[in-house]
Each structure stands twice: as C-alpha cells, then as structure tokens.
Amino acid sequence: MNKETLDQWIERLFDQDRRATAKLISWVEDDIERAYIMRSVLKQTGHRMVVGITGPPGSGKSSLVEALTKLYRDNDERVGIVAVDPSSPYSGGAILGDRIRMQAHGTDRNVFIRSMGTRGHLGGVTRSTADIVRLLEGAGYGRLLLETVGVGQSELEIMQIADTVVVVLNPGAGDGIQAIKAGIMEVADIFVINKSDLPGAERMKGDIEMMLNLSCGKTWRPPVVLTSVTDNKGLELLYDKIEAHQAYLLESGQRDQQRKERLHQEVWRLWEDKALDAFEIMWEATSGKLVNIDQEDPYEVAQRLWQERFKGG
C-alpha cells in the first residue's frame, strides 16, 4: 500500500470512520506499516486515560467493562474497549468471547469493542495493545477500557499501559496470605471484589485492607470496592473511585511522571520486538544443526550462534 492510500485511511480514522478504525487496528496488530501508522496517530493522542481491568478468568472482568460502559454512555461519552483473550500455543488460533458479555452496546455507534488474541505474548496483553488503545483514542473514543486475559499472579504488563489498574477478585479465592504476596496484588490502584453477593466478600475486603495498612509511603491508598454485577451493586462506587484516582494522578503530578516512564518503556518494547525477530531467524537456522543430541549442549550452541551473529559478546 502506498503512503498516500495509508494517509487516507488514517484520515478516515480521525473522522471516526469505524471501518477504517478496524482496518488500521488489524494492520498494526499484524505489523503492517505499524510504525508509520502509529507515528501519525500518536502525534494526536495520549491525552485520554486508560482504565485497565485485570483479574483471574471468570472473575467478571467483561461484565464490569459492560457495566462501566453503560455508566459512561449515560453521560453520552464515547467508549473504546480492547479485550484480550488467550491464543492457543498449539495452533495459534483463539476463541475471543468477551463480546458475549457486552451485548447491550452491540449496535451503539459510540462504543467500539475490539477483541484480540495474545498471539504468544505473555504478560496479560498483546504486543500491540498499547498502540491499539491509542488508535481508538484517535477515532474519538474518550473513555478507554482495556480488559486483560484472565491472569494468575504475575501478568503485570497492564501497569505499563493503563493509568488506573482495577484488579478484580472474587470471594473465597484464597486466604489472607494471598493478599500479601508480591505481583498482581501490588499493582492495583483499585481493588474490586466482584460477585460480592457470595459469602466471604467482607472477609476478603478485611484481608486486603490489612495488607494495605502495611504499605506505607504511598500517597494513594487503593480503595476496595464490593460489586455485584448481577445485583447491580457497587458499580457507581467503582465509577467514582476511577474518577477519584484519575483526578489524583493529575493533581499529584504523577500522570506526567508516568507518561515519561512509559515513553521509555515503549522504546524498550520496540527493541524487544526487533530482537525477537532477529532471534526467530537465528532459531530457525539452528533447528537443522542440532543433529547429534548426545553431544550438543545448549550453552555451547547458544554461545556459538550468538558470536556468529553478533561478532563477539
């Protein structure tokens, strides 16, 4: 595709054309003219804050995204949603099912939902998630919601993309010691105990609050919000807490700090992509060479190929 055609597509994205938005997302995801597209789009975006919703599989992330979307739509705000589900490590295919929970906005032209497969990327999001969120911002969606794959304890990349990280948990999932472990419990700006109509919600809130009492020196204390999407409880409180956190980021100056750090992290990620591509070529070159498995050892092979490729080191 020549640059002129591409520029026209980008222009259409800024004009809020949904087809163009969807196509450009695909190209960025497929690494087709990604740098060119993103350089045009990033110039005009980056102002809107991103709310990241993360938590274990089945904890109710999609339902909460839907509930928040409804509240934003009540204010007549446009909502862009990126929802990530895992790709198969065997076939590379994926079943992306987050839309099922978001039916109410299926034909609302002011809501754009995009599902993505992880395509081998760990960390709870995909290689291009951060960019795709900005494409949606460019297409005029002012509220940006990002739902990660169902995570365990250490898929933390969300913290590099979202301004406000909402960690969704359910009652009965582990005792007090889970709350003080490192990892996902540390990155929350807001805790949500969803399905709080089930027994054990208050107890869990207590455990988390106790953990928070131990974290000193932080100026933002993550609130713990009990929600139940089925009973329509706690959702407006969650909405308020998100607003409060974003106001805090602006007032405390943390937002500027964060943006600076992220720019730097993005550079790392782009290097990482380049390195991975180079490794892939080296890796393919290796497979045929490892004939005698009794005599080859991985340290020797790794060292030799590295030296061949990078002359030294």
Added chain:
Amino acid sequence: MKKTRIRVLVGKPGLDGHDRGAKVIARALRDAGMEVIYSGLHQTPEQLVEAAIQEDVDLIGVSVLSGAHMTIFPRIKELLKEQNAKDILLMGGGTIPEEDIATLIENGSVEALFTPGATTTEIVSWIEEKLSLSKGDVV
C-alpha cells in the same frame, strides 16, 4: 500484503438457542489457527454486522436452526453492502432444505452453506481456499 491470521465471527442469529453446532465450528476454526470471535446467542443481523466491522473479520459464520434462513442470510448481506463491507464473506450452517440452499447461493445471499453431516475439515478447507484467493483484494 501479508495477513497473519484469518479472523472469523461466529454467531447465532435469532431466537433458537441451540449453539452446540456453532461452538463445535468455533473450536475447529481455533484449532485450524484462526481467531474466532464468538458473539453468543440471540444476535440480530445488525449486531452481527456491527461486530464483524469492529473486529475486522474476513468471514461471518452463522448457524441457523430456526427456519428463518431465507430472511437472515439476505438481511446480513444487505447490511454488509450498506456498510460498505461487501468483502466480508458469509457462510452458514444448520438445517436448511436443498432448494433453499440453491436459491440463497444463486442470489448471492451467502457464499457457502453447510448442513448436518458436513465435516469440520471440509469447512476449514473451504475457508482457507476462499480466503487465500480473495486475500489480495481485501487490503
């Protein structure tokens, strides 16, 4: 221009709630390396087409067991045209009489229909063949 993954929207329009077939297809396409957006039950043609556009799929696959196929397929095609998305292909499955299949294919309401007894291999190869032929036009 390379396109790395085939994306398919699998959905169930209308009121019938029998989604076993749709799920089997979704799973088979996943195992063939495709990204399958599963829309769930009770979709209107409007919802399906909107989802297909937002998700930038190459193909919509719908399962119709309710007997409403003569309405649903032409309606989806019409909406795709209205949305300037004629390049998105449409395939269907379900209990559809032979003569209706002939009519729907002939008047261009659907690219392919698979009835009970069709194998998942058959469906996967149809998709792969169809998309490798038209991929050049997609972008």
